[in-house]
Amino acid sequence: MSGGGAADEESMNTWRDKTSPGSQSAGFHEECGVVGVFNQAEAANLVYLGLYSLQHRGQEAAGIVSSNGDGLTSHRGLGLVADVFDEDIIRRLVGDKAIGHNRYSTTGQTLLRNTQPFVVEYALGSLAVSHNGNFVNAELLHDRLVRQGSIFQSTSDTEVLIHLIAQSHRPTLLERSIDALAQVEGAYSLVFLAENEMIAARDPHGFRPLVLGRFHTGGFVVASETCALDLVEAEYIREVEPGEVLHFRGEEYESLRPFGPAPGNRCVFEYIYFSRPDSRVFGRNVYEVRKEIGRQLARETAVDADIVVPVPDSGVPAALGYAEESGLPFEMGLIRNHYVGRTFIEPRDAIRHFGVKIKLNAQPAVLEGKRVVVIDDSIVRGTTSRKIVGMIRSAGAEEVHVRISAPPTTDSCYYGVDTPTRGELVANDLSVDEICAYIMADSLAYLSREGLYAFRHEGGGGDGFCDACFTGNYPVAVDAGQEHRQMRLFNAIEARNTGSRRR
Numbered sequence: 001m002s003g004g005g006a007a008d009e010e011s012m013n014t015w016r017d018k019t020s021p022g023s024q025s026a027g028f029h030e031e032c033g034v035v036g037v038f039n040q041a042e043a044a045n046l047v048y049l050g051l052y053s054l055q056h057r058g059q060e061a062a063g064i065v066s067s068n069g070d071g072l073t074s075h076r077g078l079g080l081v082a083d084v085f086d087e088d089i090i091r092r093l094v095g096d097k098a099i100g101h102n103r104y105s106t107t108g109q110t111l112l113r114n115t116q117p118f119v120v121e122y123a124l125g126s127l128a129v130s131h132n133g134n135f136v137n138a139e140l141l142h143d144r145l146v147r148q149g150s151i152f153q154s155t156s157d158t159e160v161l162i163h164l165i166a167q168s169h170r171p172t173l174l175e176r177s178i179d180a181l182a183q184v185e186g187a188y189s190l191v192f193l194a195e196n197e198m199i200a201a202r203d204p205h206g207f208r209p210l211v212l213g214r215f216h217t218g219g220f221v222v223a224s225e226t227c228a229l230d231l232v233e234a235e236y237i238r239e240v241e242p243g244e245v246l247h248f249r250g251e252e253y254e255s256l257r258p259f260g261p262a263p264g265n266r267c268v269f270e271y272i273y274f275s276r277p278d279s280r281v282f283g284r285n286v287y288e289v290r291k292e293i294g295r296q297l298a299r300e301t302a303v304d305a306d307i308v309v310p311v312p313d314s315g316v317p318a319a320l321g322y323a324e325e326s327g328l329p330f331e332m333g334l335i336r337n338h339y340v341g342r343t344f345i346e347p348r349d350a351i352r353h354f355g356v357k358i359k360l361n362a363q364p365a366v367l368e369g370k371r372v373v374v375i376d377d378s379i380v381r382g383t384t385s386r387k388i389v390g391m392i393r394s395a396g397a398e399e400v401h402v403r404i405s406a407p408p409t410t411d412s413c414y415y416g417v418d419t420p421t422r423g424e425l426v427a428n429d430l431s432v433d434e435i436c437a438y439i440m441a442d443s444l445a446y447l448s449r450e451g452l453y454a455f456r457h458e459g460g461g462g463d464g465f466c467d468a469c470f471t472g473n474y475p476v477a478v479d480a481g482q483e484h485r486q487m488r489l490f491n492a493i494e495a496r497n498t499g500s501r502r503r
């Protein structure tokens with residue numbers, strides 16, 4: 001395998017993150033968005049729109065690779081989708097097949113070479129890959145491959161997969177992909193693109209979402225969430241099932257299930273926070289699930305108060321549910337500035353205390369003299385929650401009662417979501433009362449684990465879901481060393497909700 005076969009804006013020799021294991025910037029852990037379009041005119045333009053609608057899954061970088069049947073063309077860049085692409089670039093991405101990727105990175109040094117889709121040349125031609133997830137055995141595979149002579153540019157798990165495909169002796173890309181995927185463990189929703197075929201795959205546990213849609217003209221689209229299908233006016237067909245591999249070639253696709261059945265472990269945090277509320281994820285509308293979670297939160301954690309206020313945006317549906325169930329008025333006591341982009345200059349030194357106020361502003365007209373229930377989806381380090389409580393008090397609230405629409409976040413994620421290390425999570429070593437004292441709230445309560453699954457009216461509790469970041473019950477074993485490479489899921493949450501490193 002060698003890099004450089006596709007037309008790209010940088011040398012393929014540098015497309016990997018060279019940071020060492022254990023560093024804060026090792027590029028293993030991302031919550032990303034993927035899109036693939038097959039057999040449809042203006043495929044790159046449609047992928048662009050899909051990535052645009054999945055912007056919430058990654059804001060650091062974006063890329064698209066297209067195929068016209070004779071070769072792959074790619075463009076990748078740092079920043080938001082609308083910043084990375086323009087009309088000329090999209091026009092250059094020719095062909096009726098394309099895949100794309102939005103990347104979220106917690107590293108301070110987001111580099112173009114880390115941006116997907118990755119493109120390589122190998123024995124069967126050119127290959128591009130977009131990956132959302134994390135292989136928990138990547139290090140073991142990496143070491144084995146190195147012993148066998150592979151030369152790595154990085155420690156990235158996606159690069160491990162590419163090497164496995166390149167080393168496979170199977171005669172086709174499909175067989176090589178299955179051969180490689182059979183060796184990795186953990187979380188993946190993947191899209192591969194070669195000159196004349198596209199492959200979509202979801203890990204047997206189904207950690208990360210992936211859906212299949214169809215254009216009325218006959219072409220196909222796969223995407224992380226249905227909001228991407230809505231924007232490109234594709235009809236939702238179904239989820240790509242856990243453990244399913246879809247092979248697109250010619251006019252149709254073939255569904256394969258090459259891996260044995262595994263218990264479903266869909267990421268419940270997709271419902272609580274990650275996914276867009278207008279998406280259908282794991283077969284359910286996210287907005288409705290969040291509202292139901294809010295109703296359950298009200299049933300479990302009622303308090304005498306005057307108004308219910310969400311921490312926007314992700315806390316809004318749960319707060320609506322809480323207000324409905326409790327009978328308290330829903331008020332937007334916190335207003336979010338949606339126009340603070342990644343070019344925003346963080347305040348330093350003397351004015352650093354502005355902090356959370358840059359993205360969230362508390363409204364005295366709403367809050368003054370009120371007993372306020374504040375609804376948020378998580379408390380990570382506690383620092384941001386403390387600032388929000390302070391803001392609400394400064395705006396004149398008489399009491400501030402914090403309610404969290406999830407259980408306490410006690411453990412890190414190893415399945416494709418950037419998380420702080422366990423030691424950085426405030427709920428890992430403080431009790432609820434201690435956290436309440438730290439954030440200076442009048443009261444604090446979390447949703448119970450059982451209550452979290454109340455949205456499953458058919459029952460089943462947490463069966464079929466991963467909730468390891470609340471329980472420490474990891475459905476796929478992880479090695480202890482991974483803890484050191486964990487980074488910051490909830491920095492993403494914080495950046496989105498408040499504009500500063502969170503809690």
Ligand code: SF4
Pocket residue numbers: 207266267268269270412413414415416417466467468469470
């Ligand atoms: Fe999702 Fe938490 Fe499981 Fe990670 S550990 S996959 S964030 S539920």
